[in-house]
């Protein structure tokens with residue numbers, strides 16, 4: 001299993017965003033510490049997801065950064081990504097592990113220790129844990145679990161915990177103290193005036 005980067009950039013494909021520009025900027029600053037998770041709108045076609053994932057994978061390769069694909073594991077396989085990320089509405093973890101194979105990176109969403117330990121037993125190699133804080137990026141989420149919720153999950157599993165949901169660089173010290181290995185962000189980079197600078201700040205907080 002490849003070692004996992006600590007900063008996960010999830011692509012923002014909402015109208016008016018430029019996900020590839022943000023990926024390029026983040027790669028230049030984070031290099032091997034960056035994981036780019038290709039996430040498209042539910043309404044996007046598989047062809048659109050494939051085209052974006054293929055381009056992101058090609059950008060990541062020279063930096064030794066990791067490319068994952070959210071939800072659509074066939075797209076991950078088709079572009080040669082390192083793996084994928086799944087949640088409660090996606091394939092079950094054990095089925096996803098069968099699809100991706102034993103050595104792929106497989107992330108699963110969890111928000112409490114019971115589901116977290118089940119996901120790891122079923123084959124998850126890391127957990128996306130949250131939402132930690134309120135987020136404007138995804139609708140319909142349950143209430144934020146806060147740093148306390150992240151601590152509860154991190155204390156229950158041995159795989160890396162990636163905190164997600166409204167995370168900024170200033171949140172990182174408390175999340176790391178709670179046991180988070182890294183963070184996943186959309187808005188902190190996609191909405192930044194200078195995504196490369198914002199990446200540098202996140203990496204500094206994650207690796208100090």
Ligand SMILES: Cc1ncc(COP(=O)(O)OP(=O)(O)O)c(N)n1
Nearest residue numbers: 085086087088109128129162164184
């Ligand atoms: C790192 C990380 N953590 C959680 C999620 C959320 O996944 P999921 O619950 O399947 O929701 P969608 O992203 O598919 O809408 C994630 N993508 N990444």
Ligand SMILES: Cc1ncsc1CCOP(=O)(O)O
Nearest residue numbers: 135137138165166185186187
């Ligand atoms: C996909 C997802 N799942 C839980 S929170 C979230 C979005 C995180 O985006 P942001 O970093 O902008 O809060």
Ligand SMILES: [Mg+2]
Nearest residue numbers: 071086087090
């Ligand atoms: Mg999902």
